[in-house]
Amino acid sequence: MYTSLFVLLEHGVLTVVINRPDKLNALNNTVFEELNKVLDRVYDHKEIKSVIITGAGSKAFVAGADISEFGGLNKTDAMALAKRGQDTFARIENCPKPIIAAVNGFALGGGCELAMSCHFRIASDNAKFGQPEVNLGLIPGYGGTQRLVQLIGKGKAMELLMSGNMIDAAEAKSLGLVNHITTGTALLDECKKILEVINSKAPLAIAGCIKAANAVYDENKDGYAVEIEEFGNSFDTDDMKEGTTAFLEKRKAVFKGH
Numbered sequence: 001m002y003t004s005l006f007v008l009l010e011h012g013v014l015t016v017v018i019n020r021p022d023k024l025n026a027l028n029n030t031v032f033e034e035l036n037k038v039l040d041r042v043y044d045h046k047e048i049k050s051v052i053i054t055g056a057g058s059k060a061f062v063a064g065a066d067i068s069e070f071g072g073l074n075k076t077d078a079m080a081l082a083k084r085g086q087d088t089f090a091r092i093e094n095c096p097k098p099i100i101a102a103v104n105g106f107a108l109g110g111g112c113e114l115a116m117s118c119h120f121r122i123a124s125d126n127a128k129f130g131q132p133e134v135n136l137g138l139i140p141g142y143g144g145t146q147r148l149v150q151l152i153g154k155g156k157a158m159e160l161l162m163s164g165n166m167i168d169a170a171e172a173k174s175l176g177l178v179n180h181i182t183t184g185t186a187l188l189d190e191c192k193k194i195l196e197v198i199n200s201k202a203p204l205a206i207a208g209c210i211k212a213a214n215a216v217y218d219e220n221k222d223g224y225a226v227e228i229e230e231f232g233n234s235f236d237t238d239d240m241k242e243g244t245t246a247f248l249e250k251r252k253a254v255f256k257g258h
Contacts, residue, residue: 004030006056007038012049013195014042015188017056024063025055027110032088039091042099046257049199051095052191053118054102055111058184061103061127062111067136078141085110085142089117094214096207098198102191103127104184108166113140116147119210121177122191123169124184129177130166150217151177202239203257 001007006017016038018025042048055061065085073081092099092114101107101118108130115121115129131144139145140161148157152175160167172178182190198206208230215223234240239255246253 002034002037004028005034005038009048011192011196012047012199013052013192014038014048014050015052015054017054018062019056021055021057021059023066024060024106025057025111026064026066027062027085027114028066028069032084035088036091039088039095042095042097043091048097049203050097050195051099052102052188052195053092053099053114054104054188058105058124058126060106060111061101062108062114063106064109064111064132065142082141085113089113089143092117093119094210096210097203098195098206098210100191100195102187103129103169103178104187109133109140109144110142113142113144113147116151116177117143120179121172122180122182122187122194123172123178124187125169125181126184127169127172127178127181128166129169129172130164131161132164132166134162134164146217151175200255202234202237202243202253202255204237204239205234205243208234 004018004020006019008015016035018031020026020031042051099118101115101121103115103121103123105124105126106128107115108128109132112129112131131140131148133140145161148160156175159165167175169178169181173181180190212223212227212230215221215226238258242255243253
């Protein structure tokens, strides 16, 4: 079904592996096309509760965009390329189901941008993050200038964007770019353990949390108003009735996503 991805669904968790290890999993046209097909499936199928995105091998999550596809592009072409990347990563960011990045090695350029579009990031201890586009006479085009500022603050983001320097997993965690660090061999298990907890919660409430939290950074939305609306919406769900009843009855709630 896919030529550049490996996809596996287990216990409600869809693991998506960008499978171009000979190219350090660089993002090319095929990867974007197939990522969008996977996202269609994630959005539409109830059996998928959450998603892990990672890269094949131990060297790289995604080492960047496939620069070989940049040859011959003019300004209009480049802007269209950036918009496609931003649109795809916005689908990840705004997905109503949790999507986490399991960062195993280099997450550079487009790879760092992909990781940042996920709802949060778990890193192996050999992970490296960076936006080195200035070394090519470019700037990030898939949302990196925006999300890096949002996640680590303007000052440090400016330094990394303008220097092109990489940071390791420990510094990424200290800056808030990464939630947890683990070994490469334990990375996927750590992600699945976290998602097992999240997947046990009410799916519509999870979606509401994602929508309201994302509204913080949307200048066209009042985040507090979004929170009020999503809080109200939750009262129309069977899951809210189940959750509150289970609490009062001192039992574990069984959520069904409606």
